[in-house]
Amino acid sequence: MTAQSKAISNPDRPRRAVALISGGLDSMLAAKVIQEQGIEVQGLNFYTGFCVEGHTHAIRAKVRAKPKRNNALWVAEQLGIKLNIIDVSEEYKDIVLNPRYGYGQHLNPCLDCKIFMVNKAQAWGFMEENGFDFIITGEVIGQRPKSQRKETMPLIARESGAQDRLLRPLCAQHLPETLPEREGWVDRDALYGFHGRNRKPQMALAEQFGLTDYAQPAGGCCFLTDKSYSAKLADLWSARGKRDYELDDIMLLKVGRHIRPSETYKLIVGREEGENNYLEGYRKQFAHLRCESHRGPLTLIDGAPNAADIEQAARIAARYSQGRDAAEVTMSVHHPNGVSEVLTVTPYAPQEIPERWHV
Amino acid sequence: MSEAQLDTRGMLCPIPVIRTQDRVRELAAGDVLEIVATDPGVLHDIPSWCRVHGHELLETSETNNEIRIRLRVCAP
Numbered sequence: 001m002t003a004q005s006k007a008i009s010n011p012d013r014p015r016r017a018v019a020l021i022s023g024g025l026d027s028m029l030a031a032k033v034i035q036e037q038g039i040e041v042q043g044l045n046f047y048t049g050f051c052v053e054g055h056t057h058a059i060r061a062k063v064r065a066k067p068k069r070n071n072a073l074w075v076a077e078q079l080g081i082k083l084n085i086i087d088v089s090e091e092y093k094d095i096v097l098n099p100r101y102g103y104g105q106h107l108n109p110c111l112d113c114k115i116f117m118v119n120k121a122q123a124w125g126f127m128e129e130n131g132f133d134f135i136i137t138g139e140v141i142g143q144r145p146k147s148q149r150k151e152t153m154p155l156i157a158r159e160s161g162a163q164d165r166l167l168r169p170l171c172a173q174h175l176p177e178t179l180p181e182r183e184g185w186v187d188r189d190a191l192y193g194f195h196g197r198n199r200k201p202q203m204a205l206a207e208q209f210g211l212t213d214y215a216q217p218a219g220g221c222c223f224l225t226d227k228s229y230s231a232k233l234a235d236l237w238s239a240r241g242k243r244d245y246e247l248d249d250i251m252l253l254k255v256g257r258h259i260r261p262s263e264t265y266k267l268i269v270g271r272e273e274g275e276n277n278y279l280e281g282y283r284k285q286f287a288h289l290r291c292e293s294h295r296g297p298l299t300l301i302d303g304a305p306n307a308a309d310i311e312q313a314a315r316i317a318a319r320y321s322q323g324r325d326a327a328e329v330t331m332s333v334h335h336p337n338g339v340s341e342v343l344t345v346t347p348y349a350p351q352e353i354p355e356r357w358h359v
Numbered sequence: 360m361s362e363a364q365l366d367t368r369g370m371l372c373p374i375p376v377i378r379t380q381d382r383v384r385e386l387a388a389g390d391v392l393e394i395v396a397t398d399p400g401v402l403h404d405i406p407s408w409c410r411v412h413g414h415e416l417l418e419t420s421e422t423n424n425e426i427r428i429r430l431r432v433c434a435p
Contacts, residue, residue, distance in 0.1 A: 047373055070373055070400070073407040083411050087377050251371075281369055 015185040016040045017167075018125035018132040020117055021083060022221050023071025025202055025214045026138030026170060031079055032209050033169040034136050037186050042082045042132070044121050045072040048113075049089035049250050050096075050223040071215040078211065088120060089247055096224070097243050106230035108222060110147035111156070114139070118160035126165075134165040134180045141171045142196040150174070170194045170202070223254065232258055235359045239263055239303065248282070252300075255279065258359040259316060265303030266359065267313055269320050285336060289317040292342065293330035296321025311343060318347035362391045368425070372400035376408050379430075383414065388434040391417065396426045405430070 019031040021043035031041050076083035095116050099109030118135060125132035139148050139156075147156075153175055157166045164179040167186070172178070173193035181188040194201045199216070206214060223229040232253040237243045239260065252268060255275050260266040267289075270276035276298045279288075287301040287310075299317040301310075314331040323329035324347050334340045365382050367375035375396045382392060394405060402419060405428050409416045415431040 047377060051373070070376065070404045070407065073376070073404060073411060076411045077407060081411075083408075085373055085377050085380060087374070 014040060015133045015180070016042070016131060017134050017136050017180075018121050018130075019043050019081070019136045020121055020138070021045050021072045021075050022138070023075055023215055024138070024221060025199075025206060025216055026140060026143070028075045028079065028138070028211065028214060029202055029205055029209070030136050030138040030169045031075075031081065032211070033191065033205075034167075034186060035079060035081070036209075037190060039186065041079070041136070043072065043076050043079075043084070044124060045083055045085045046092075046117055046120065047085060047087045047089060048092040048222070049247050050092075052221050052223055071221075075214075078213075084124075086120065086124070088116075092116070093245065096245075104144075104146035104225065106225060106227055107233055108146070108224040108230070110144060110225075111152055113222075114147045114152075114156050115159045118156055118162050118166060122160060122162045122165070133185065134167055134178070135162050136167050136169055138170060139168045140194045140196075140202075141174055167191075223250075229253060232359050235260060235266075239266065248285075252282070252302075256297075256300075257320070259353065259357050260359050261312055261316065261357050262309060265301055265305040265309050265313065267316055268300040268302060269317060270297035270299070283334065287333065287335050289314055290332050290334070291318060291321035291323060291329060292332050293328075294321045294323035294326070296323065311345060314343045314345045315348045316353060318345055319350070319353060321347070323347060360389045360391070361386070362393065365392060365394045367394060367396045367398075367401070369397060371398045372404050375401045376404045379405055379408065380412075383412075383430075383432055386432045388432055390432045392430050392432065394428045394430075396428070397424060399426065401426055401428060 017034050017039050019027065019041050021027050021031065031043065035041050072083060095109050095112045099112040101111040104110050118137065121135045124130060125135060141148060141150050141153065157163055167178045167180050168175060169191045171194050172188060172191035174195060177188065180186045236245065236249060255268065255278055257269040257271055258266060259269065268279065270279050279298045279300055282300055289299040289301065297320050301313055305313060310333055314333065318324065318329040318331055321329060327346060328344050329347055331343050331345055332340055333343060363382065363386060365378060367378050375394065375398060379394055386392060406416050409430055413433050415433055417429040417431055419428045
């Protein structure tokens with residue numbers, strides 16, 4: 001007997017729901033609506049490697065000065081629920097590289113992502129040792145152009161394998177009855193019929209629940225919805241001649257100024273102290289440049305530059321040092337094999353670094 | 360009662376929290392876990408994670424850009 005059939009066969013057992021918690025308002029409200037019906041809710045949050053939270057806050061010094069929080073944990077605290085954070089970054093590659101339903105506006109595979117996460121929640125939640133009965137998400141019909149549409153709702157339920165155990169409390173009244181509704185575990189009349197991009201109903205519901213502090217990140221919580229980030233990822237694939245990435249690659253796309261003067265190499269120039277400190281962690285893996293005669297950023301060289309490329313790289317990196325207006329600047333080049341050399345170069349003038357080099 | 364250590368130096372949040380969560384799962388109630396980290400985000404996130412799961416935060420300290428957090432595992 002499976003965990004699912006056991007759950008059904010014991011009608012007196014209190015019901016439990018697992019909620020996908022992104023840290024934003026909608027998933028917080030969805031969990032709260034179900035809690036209000038007396039159901040025990042626990043949260044699940046997935047770490048894909050592309051999460052906006054965390055890394056950028058930690059890296060950039062100016063942001064670092066501000067207090068930061070993990071919004072998913074914050075939501076769990078506000079709701080008084082447990083939250084499990086699961087690292088899916090390795091498995092998630094296949095979603096980013098081979099999305100069955102394609103990308104959204106940028107390299108965001110939102111529909112495949114939602115199917116993947118609901119499937120993971122199902123696998124985790126319906127395990128006998130965890131014993132959850134259904135899954136809830138904060139999806140709202142019409143909220144997102146790629147993944148949250150009337151026709152994608154049944155698709156996600158079907159393709160994830162969750163079927164009628166997937167409940168969307170915020171728009172349930174626009175959707176067919178799910179198992180928790182049919183079985184009377186939750187009251188359909190006390191669910192909602194939100195739709196569209198208007199956020200006012202959610203904000204009003206938050207106020208009704210006394211929830212005043214919540215995150216509403218523009219474009220969601222994923223770097224793949226960001227135009228500039230997606231352009232950097234596309235450039236990485238193009239330069240390497242294959243669509244693949246390691247976790248370090250996608251971390252580095254979040255940091256620094258990315259300049260590609262040729263197909264053979266790219267520079268990652270730290271923009272401030274926090275980024276320089278972060279890039280220091282990669283100095284053993286990458287050839288890198290330092291300015292010896294003036295203050296300047298750490299610059300990583302990604303690729304396979306030849307000697308002429310190295311000199312060009314030094315001139316570009318010198319442009320971002322305090323010696324940018326000097327006739328000559330001394331730069332040191334450090335190769336991953338431990339060999340170092342010193343170059344004296346004339347920094348590029350701004351017009352010598354064309355806009356198209358900026359990834 | 361045992362005392363365990365977890366090194367998350369060089370990792371950025373939420374990875375230290377995930378590693379903490381996974382390590383605590385292997386420990387018994389009453390055990391103490393000391394986490395070493397470099398991302399200052401842990402100063403907020405690990406205490407928050409402890410509150411969410413009912414574990415006891417014993418101590419946090421920061422020296423030379425290295426952060427140490429000690430917690431006592433509580434029964435689920």
